[in-house]
Amino acid sequence: MTSPPPRSVRSFSDCFVKPPQLPPHSDHPLHLPPWDLAMLSVHYIQKGLLFPLPPRCLDPGFDRPAFIHSFLGKLKRSLSCALFHFYPLAGRLATLKRAEPPLYNVFVDCANSPGARFIHAALDMTVGDILSPTYVPVVVQSFFDHDRAINHDGHDLSLLSVQVTELADGIFIGLSMNHAVGDGTSFWLFFNSWSEIFQAQEKGAVDVVQLSRPPALTRWFPENHPGPLSLPYTDDPLSFLARYEAPELRERVFHFSADAIAGLKAEANQQCGTTNISSLQSLTALVWRCITRARHFPASQVTGCRMAANNRARLDPPLPPEYFGNSITPLRTAATVGELLSRGLGWAARLLHAAVAEHSNAKLREWNEEWIKRPQVYHLDKTFDQYSVMMGSSPRFNKYGNDFGLGKAVALRSGYANKFDGKVSAYPGHEGGRSIDLEICLPPATMAVLEADTEFMAAVTAS
Structure with a gap:
């Protein structure tokens, strides 16, 4: 008996x-600074929210097609208003070419x-x-448009794409946003603003x-x-750019309660005799140590840990929190495997804090x-190597506060974009209260070893 097609x-x-x-002034070119241009070779940002349908929509006599038609109309109307405020997302990339010397100016064309x-x-x-499988189903990748596109493709592709995927009992709203136009802070500012407009129009x-x-x-x-x-x-x-294909990866979301994270923070600070190591630095230290142990590298191998740092408040004068664009830098910390695994959680957390x-x-x-x-531009296969861990996104973003008339989302999921061996994304836990969800991507064999790691799993909370 053959199995049914997927x-x-x-x-x-x-x-x-x-x-x-x-x-x-929107007919003027929107020129891009270094933090934007460095993103031209990486993928679009792909994040989305899963909402259950209201119970009435599941009743046999309910006119679901009419409900969906009305819902889509409201989404489009509020999206149009959101694009008034975020008009670069309605544009395309364009390039002005100069022959002597061969130089290219990439900008956002908002008018054409x-x-x-x-x-x-x-x-x-x-x-x-x-939600029920241990690993995120591969079909989730098809909830997002612009699959495997790099940001330079924004010359031909839309800089923002919204895909609304209707499930039997739910709706997934997935956004793909060109990463050369904005970072995670910008992405969630747009998502939050779209939700605010939807509610106001309601x-x-x-x-x-x-x-x-x-x-x-x-800019x-x-x-x-x-x-x-x-x-x-x-x-x-394309000789300056590069396309990246991820290896076979397992993707799993691990939940850490507020109490579990507080325990890690207390342990890290106690080991270092300090109080200034943060919750996220302590959690990142745990992940770095445990993934490194799961990889079974020799003690002499150098392993790195990168964290995406928001630069807005670090500039002098600072940028406003609502600065729309890229203002992030991957901070790298390195140690040998032997040092990292023998010196404890606090030692690793103090490196990250420094x-x-x-x-x-x-x-x-x-x-x-x-x-x-x-x-130069970031190349995923060179910037992030197989010996490193990369902590991206942020649990501080307002991800579960978005409301499109369906109530609170039950889960956050992401697409194929920007995933590789050792990519970790930090999201707020669904219940709030400083809990954190970590989306971890690893090859199947490494993931199996991590799931058997007693230090790691002791901190994981059943969701």
Whole structure:
């Protein structure tokens, strides 16, 4: 007897959404600073929320097609308003080429674009089918548009794509946003703003809603390099860029309660005789140690741990928290496997804390100056090696506060983008209260060893 074919997502409709109007200066090129241009070779950001349908939608006599039609209309209307405030997301990338010397200026063209993409799709699965397996089902990757696209593809692809996937008893809203246009802080500011507009329009607000936290769209450049900045392409831009295919990975979401994290923080600070090591630094130290142990590297092997650091408050003068663009740097800490595994949680956490404490305005400006002298882009296969762990995203982002008339989301999931051996993403726990969920990506054999690690699993809380 043959097994049934795997269920796949079916696309019902596909359109583009534009803002109701554009500001007068939107026809000017939006030039990109170094932190944006460095992202051209990595994938789009792909994050989304899973919502259960209201119980009435599951009643046999309920007119579900009419409900979905109305819901999609409300999403499109509020998305159009959101794009008024975040108008670069309705644009496309463009390149101005200079022949002598061969230099390319990549910018956002906000005036010549059909807008952001909006897709309605469906899948014959339930919310339980998505959440109950130990590992995130591969089908979740198809909840997102622009699969495997790199940010440079934004010359032809929309910079923002929304896919609404209808399940038997739920709805998944997945966003794919070009990472050269904004980072995780920018992504969730947009998601939160879209939700705020949706709720305001549900209460009878007009098409243009004033936001409680409007984005700051003016890009930051070093004072002596106001832009535009050029990239040293050859005749073929792809020679400067690179595409990345992930190896076979298992993806699992591990839950850590507030009490478990408080215990790790207390242990790390007690071992170091201090009080300044943070909860996230303590949790990251645990993950770094346990994944390294699961990999069975020799004691002399150097292993690294990177953390995505938000630079907005570290610049002098600081950028506003609502700065829309990229303002992140991966901070790297390194040690030999022998040192890391023999010296305890506090020792590793103190290394991470020192890297964060030393991340200053002077270092940020030095990074920008060096980049301008020798422009380069991040290549996932080179920037993040098999001996390292990378902690991305943040549990501080407001991810579960988004409401589109369906109540609170039951889970956050991500797409294929920017995943590799040792990629860890930190999300707020669903119940709040400083709990944290970690989405960990590892090869199957390494994941199995991590799941048998007593130090790691003792901190994991059943969700």
